[in-house]
Amino acid sequence: MKILSENQLKRICTAILEAVRTPRDEAEIVADSLVKANLRGIDSHGVFRLIAYVNRVEYKNIIPGAPFTIIRETPSAALVSGGFGFGQVISVKAMKLAVEKARETGIGAVSVFNTNHFGMAAYYAMIALQNDMIGVVTCNTSPSVLPWGGRVPMLGTNPICVAIPSGQDIPIILDMATSAVARGKIESAAKEGKPIPEGWAVDQNGEPTTDPVAALKGALLPFGGPKGYGLSFIVDIISGALAGAACGKDVCSLYPEEQKCNAGHFFLAINVDAFIPIRDFKAAVDKVVLELRSSPPAPGYASVLIPGEIEHRTEQKRLLEGIPLSKETWQRLKKLCEKFKVELIPFIDSEV
Numbered sequence: 001m002k003i004l005s006e007n008q009l010k011r012i013c014t015a016i017l018e019a020v021r022t023p024r025d026e027a028e029i030v031a032d033s034l035v036k037a038n039l040r041g042i043d044s045h046g047v048f049r050l051i052a053y054v055n056r057v058e059y060k061n062i063i064p065g066a067p068f069t070i071i072r073e074t075p076s077a078a079l080v081s082g083g084f085g086f087g088q089v090i091s092v093k094a095m096k097l098a099v100e101k102a103r104e105t106g107i108g109a110v111s112v113f114n115t116n117h118f119g120m121a122a123y124y125a126m127i128a129l130q131n132d133m134i135g136v137v138t139c140n141t142s143p144s145v146l147p148w149g150g151r152v153p154m155l156g157t158n159p160i161c162v163a164i165p166s167g168q169d170i171p172i173i174l175d176m177a178t179s180a181v182a183r184g185k186i187e188s189a190a191k192e193g194k195p196i197p198e199g200w201a202v203d204q205n206g207e208p209t210t211d212p213v214a215a216l217k218g219a220l221l222p223f224g225g226p227k228g229y230g231l232s233f234i235v236d237i238i239s240g241a242l243a244g245a246a247c248g249k250d251v252c253s254l255y256p257e258e259q260k261c262n263a264g265h266f267f268l269a270i271n272v273d274a275f276i277p278i279r280d281f282k283a284a285v286d287k288v289v290l291e292l293r294s295s296p297p298a299p300g301y302a303s304v305l306i307p308g309e310i311e312h313r314t315e316q317k318r319l320l321e322g323i324p325l326s327k328e329t330w331q332r333l334k335k336l337c338e339k340f341k342v343e344l345i346p347f348i349d350s351e352v
Helices: 006-019 024-039 047-058 087-105 122-129 183-192 212-217 226-239 278-294 309-321 327-339
Strands: 002-004 069-073 077-081 107-113 133-139 160-164 172-176 265-271 323-325
Touching: 002 006, 006 024, 006 047, 006 323, 006 327, 024 047, 024 087, 024 122, 024 309, 024 323, 047 183, 047 327, 077 087, 087 107, 087 122, 087 133, 087 265, 122 133, 122 160, 122 172, 122 265, 133 226, 183 212, 183 327, 226 265, 323 327
Parallel strands: 077 107
Antiparallel strands: 002 323, 069 077, 107 265, 133 160, 133 265, 160 172
């Protein structure tokens, strides 16, 4: 295992992205989003994904510096073509546009097509949060999840994220896949040779499995059975159909890297002040949070947590102690540096 600081890891990722002719401002956004995922403990969406992005650039399926084109627009909504640029860059611009619209009209919604894998959804919901707005982010992904009662994967992990402003020191962020688990966690387990918990996936024969390799050949289960399946379906439609992107079994996302991504993304910003004063809203939210935290914990639990609290604690710990990288992830970074002649020593021997 290798441990690097936030700054060290950002600088390495930025240098690799610049080596494949990514403009520096875009390279910094992508690097920041990946490292932020690692900081929050979402390692499956962190720098582990960098090699796939670089491969997509080389296949010309990610186009650095691609135009962000508004196709259709109203005071509160917009449809955007991302020009097959980096998903992170497109998504930051889309959420900022949604925030601008919400500031004027109360609610801003932006749908995006011709985009790419955008990593951790919370990264964009937090942009709304920083503006004292509620942020909602969804996207659809390639089929890897069984529909309830089905035997063949028909829907993606189709994540949804909601960020809520509060007066708490811990951001309230629900960021979840609508499958039992994010596919990236199974990919990470497979790379590290670790078993996965029961209830996450089935093998090719539809039998429950704890083998991540068998799970990747099989299918994930929907979160919460029929409820997760229903939510996944809704996220698929809001993300894909609303943007004129692909839906269901037609979605191609991060893999295979030589194929263009045709998934859709959706960004919503809700200006709380358009409804009630933000201070009153935060006071109401804080009351619920304090009630939850003061409620008696069940046997085996230290306390009741709020959505996003585990990730926040992980981030604070890793900011102090560094970000642990698995042997596989570190080897991936080293190979990229060797391939593009990026020297690691200046980055890991000093802090900036």
